[in-house]
Amino acid sequence: MWVFDQYEDEVPREVGAPVNLAGRGWSRAFGGALPVLAVAAVLLIGWELLASWYFSVNVTPEFRVGAITGADPTVPPEMRVVQTKLPFPSLVLLTLFDPANADQLWVAGLVTLRGALIGFAIGGVVGFGLALAMDQARAVERGLLPYVIASQMIPAIALGPIFYSALRDEGRARALIAAYVTFFPVTVNTLRGLRSVDPNALDLMASVAASRRQVYTMLRIPAALPYLFQALKIAATASVVGAVVVELMGAQQGIGVTILRTQYYGPANAYKLWGAIVVASILGIALFQAVALVERMVLRWQPELRRGGA
């Protein structure tokens, strides 16, 4: 099967390797986060304007208050869905900070986040350990690597529902699927990182009679760290998605449950649905950014991170 052969030695060429978007000078020149914030602000304001235009075109004046609250049953259905399709960002914000919604939005989000985090930690540790084992024992690598690699070609997240139906315990199922989707990229990338060591550096270590342990702690593991963090960033989002997918299959708690229920109950819950969607994205982005922050602290020596980029 030559199709998959290239994976044997050099698993995807660029994608797994650390992506450097910041080291080119332009990011420093433009002052890091400022342009990003500016573009984001323009997008939000544009959305608000678009929403108010859409609202005023499609909803007649006498129904405007009712269409927003969703409480007035006399509002025609086609006017009620206007808010569901294109809500005002300002009202979504208000919904997020309304204490009455704290349980369904933030507490539910924390439940999801807890499951994702537990699984993320377990999957990260297991994946790292397995990569070390594969690097040392060829039999382990030959026996398991094909599955780890094939698992990157199949939609592993689809196992979320299966785990839930087998375990009948949403907390454990959440953690299990999060661990599962974390473990694979971490193993593949760590292994690639451990092998990315400069042969000259290895020769140098050998020439000073460094022990096997020293070669790992001083050379191989530091070399693997950038690859490891790249995998952890991918896994951060994936573990949140995995936790939510479990919740779609009839769990009782979690942000996925809020999304499903508010989606089901229709326009009256439009803003709660959008609030839940925002919370779900915040979970994914926050975990991703947290990993990126730790990466910046741990990998200070990496050239592309020296000036607070990436």
Place this chain on the structure above:
Amino acid sequence: MSETRDRLERWGLPAAIFVGLLVLWQAGLFHAALGLRDFQLPYPLQIAEALADRWDILLYDAVVYTGFEAVAGLLFGAAVGFLCAWLFVSVPLLRAGALPIAAAMNSIPIVAVAPIAVLWLGFGQPSKIAVVALMTFAPMVVNAFKGLYSVDQQALDLMDSVAASRWQVFVKLRLPSALPYVFSALKVGITLALIGALVSEFFNAQRGLGITLSNNIQVAKMPLAWAAIVAAAMLGLALYGLVSLAERAAIPWHVSFRRAR
């Protein structure tokens, strides 16, 4: 080590592990170890039976629905992503503001996007294709940008010295140097695309492997649900193989395809 023995180890060891796990599973080891009942975890033979029984439905779901959504969405997302990357290479201001945002779309969880797509585009296939396009867009932007941007400066100078037009620089230099990156993004993208199609179907759909999986779980037909998983895995491997074939046809000169190292 002889070549045959090496090959035996390379293929025999994984195969032996696979068969061994299936036998242990069928013998009930996992059920005993994890305290699972038969209705919670079906046996391999039950799954095989379900596959043999319903292969026609699963194949139809896989090809006409989930597979089509994944491929159509990937082509759409990748095309837009490549155009954006080219735009970012040409316009420095966009590079600073919009490229990081495009890259950050990688971290938006698909479970937040899928319900919005259903709100706008309904329960049919367009909403799934849109989700897949959105998910596959970000890796393509980042990778294609790297490919188009990291052109050898000396080659650019050479093109300049022979008064090559902008278009010639793009077609003869930037595009060929970007293609390996583009295919890397497509390979990551095809798996993402399948995940996108399946998970959007979990939220609501008319047909497809995702909705078949979730429906059968809700009515506790576990062998058929597992059969859907097997079908999804097969679909993933097949689509990945297709992308690899296309890559080999498009960039046969690339270093990763050279036999001798």
